[in-house]
Amino acid sequence: MASVLTSSTLPYRASEAWIYDTVIAPAVAELRGAAEADFVTALPAGARVLEVGSGGGQLAVDLARRRPDVTVTGVDLSPAQVARARRRAATFADRVEFVTGSALELPVEDGRYDAVVSVASIKHWPDPLAGLRECARALRPGGALLVVEADRGCVLDDARRFVARWRMPAALRPVALVLFRTYVAGQGLDLDDARRLLAALPVVDAVAERVPGTPGLLLRGRRA
Numbered sequence: 001m002a003s004v005l006t007s008s009t010l011p012y013r014a015s016e017a018w019i020y021d022t023v024i025a026p027a028v029a030e031l032r033g034a035a036e037a038d039f040v041t042a043l044p045a046g047a048r049v050l051e052v053g054s055g056g057g058q059l060a061v062d063l064a065r066r067r068p069d070v071t072v073t074g075v076d077l078s079p080a081q082v083a084r085a086r087r088r089a090a091t092f093a094d095r096v097e098f099v100t101g102s103a104l105e106l107p108v109e110d111g112r113y114d115a116v117v118s119v120a121s122i123k124h125w126p127d128p129l130a131g132l133r134e135c136a137r138a139l140r141p142g143g144a145l146l147v148v149e150a151d152r153g154c155v156l157d158d159a160r161r162f163v164a165r166w167r168m169p170a171a172l173r174p175v176a177l178v179l180f181r182t183y184v185a186g187q188g189l190d191l192d193d194a195r196r197l198l199a200a201l202p203v204v205d206a207v208a209e210r211v212p213g214t215p216g217l218l219l220r221g222r223r224a
């Protein structure tokens with residue numbers, strides 16, 4: 001049966017959403033935290049934030065907690081992920097919403113958001129550049145774009161450290177490392193991809209860089 005492992009553009013099924021949330025998302029949180037620190041503090045007062053590929057809603061909840069003035073819209077291809085995110089964010093329902101939709105056709109108005117963020121999702125998009133153009137379309141002029149993804153060129157030690165934080169018995173880590181390098185980082189971006197993608201977007205102050213000590217990289221810029 002097809003799964004997100006064998007076909008990375010499929011929506012996560014409920015079982016895959018559960019496995020991702022339980023086993024892997026805690027490690028991703030650390031990667032996200034390193035990449036996000038400046039992004040969160042730089043959000044203007046009352047900012048509207050769009051998260052693309054919002055998964056189980058961890059980032060949206062974290063943002064809502066850290067910034068009581070912001071509103072967050074999460075978009076995810078998987079109805080199972082959207083349901084999971086809504087449950088997680090129930091106490092912030094007045095400021096955090098989730099909708100089912102594709103990065104390639106974001107169900108949002110042009111220029112509505114002060115910031116667009118996406119973590120560990122772009123590798124699943126059938127056309128990453130088209131998705132990023134949609135992210136740029138959703139941003140107001142000067143709005144911030146932040147994309148975090150696994151680095152196809154990551155070093156083995158960073159991948160090992162990352163997998164060591166997955167919630168699973170240590171004996172399974174060698175298998176997890178192979179899975180991570182093949183299906184996660186292996187389908188992620190490298191720095192050249194990231195620079196090429198940014199160069200094709202209507203953004204200024206574009207930066208593509210590795211997140212030190214992690215197998216991740218980030219792309220950021222501001223809507224021209």
Ligand SMILES: C[S@@+](CC[C@H](N)C(=O)[O-])C[C@H]1O[C@@H](n2cnc3c(N)ncnc32)[C@H](O)[C@@H]1O
Pocket residue numbers: 009010011012020025028032052053054055056058059075076077078081101102103104118119120121124125126
């Ligand atoms: C690896 S998970 C990351 C979830 C979350 N951002 C996190 O950091 O924990 C990837 C997410 O991207 C979503 N996704 C995959 N393809 C997508 C697309 N074309 N448009 C929107 N979301 C997509 C998946 O359903 C999944 O929830």
